[in-house]
């Protein structure tokens with residue numbers, strides 16, 4: 001008799017857990033299928049003009065992901081930064097452009113911390129592994145499994161100019177994608193059928209050429225900060241892929257092709 005009760009209790013627990021999983025998936029799917037309001041869409045177009053270039057068939061996917069992002073992530077402002085719709089939508093839209101057509105998602109990210117401008121990286125530390133820091137004053141930081149820390153001044157300007165090759169939000173969220181493997185090392189989760197040896201050769205060839213040009217003091221298409229190490233190169237190459245795609249495809253066709261497969265996007269063909 002006792003055994004029957006234990007079995008019944010186990011069944012109830014299993015049922016409860018599967019219901020929770022089902023409800024969560026349903027909530028997520030509803031967010032992904034929801035469009036932005038007209039007002040939200042206007043803010044995104046104004047603050048992140050790169051979105052206007054996105055092929056029309058990908059717009060609903062971007063809006064759904066922005067909704068999911070805003071549902072999942074809490075923003076905290078410091079130093080007088082006010083968290084308003086403009087800030088949330090600007091950051092969410094820039095981050096979600098990276099994954100608009102890919103199965104990757106910022107699964108473990110729950111918080112984005114925002115400072116008014118470049119912030120002091122010597123402040124007390126959060127728990128977790130820091131992907132990078134850029135001297136004592138940084139425009140952004142990405143911690144494995146979250147949080148992402150941003151300078152609003154840099155994040156806003158990065159979104160407003162889609163062609164200058166600088167975008168701190170895309171840079172930090174590229175680190176978030178890189179960290180999904182458990183280790184940020186410039187090798188993110190590759191797509192099905194994407195071969196690691198091809199990825200590695202394209203990345204290493206481009207990285208070594210980049211380091212040589214930076215050390216020789218030559219101008220480079222990818223930001224010189226990419227010469228720091230493999231993960232910074234991946235983050236900066238990602239920014240260049242979105243912001244200077246035609247030049248990137250010309251200069252680094254093999255790496256462009258790998259990133260196009262990774263993100264399932266071809267920004268050099270966008271209007």
Ligand SMILES: [Zn+2]
Pocket residue numbers: 131132171172175231232235
């Ligand atoms: Zn970085």
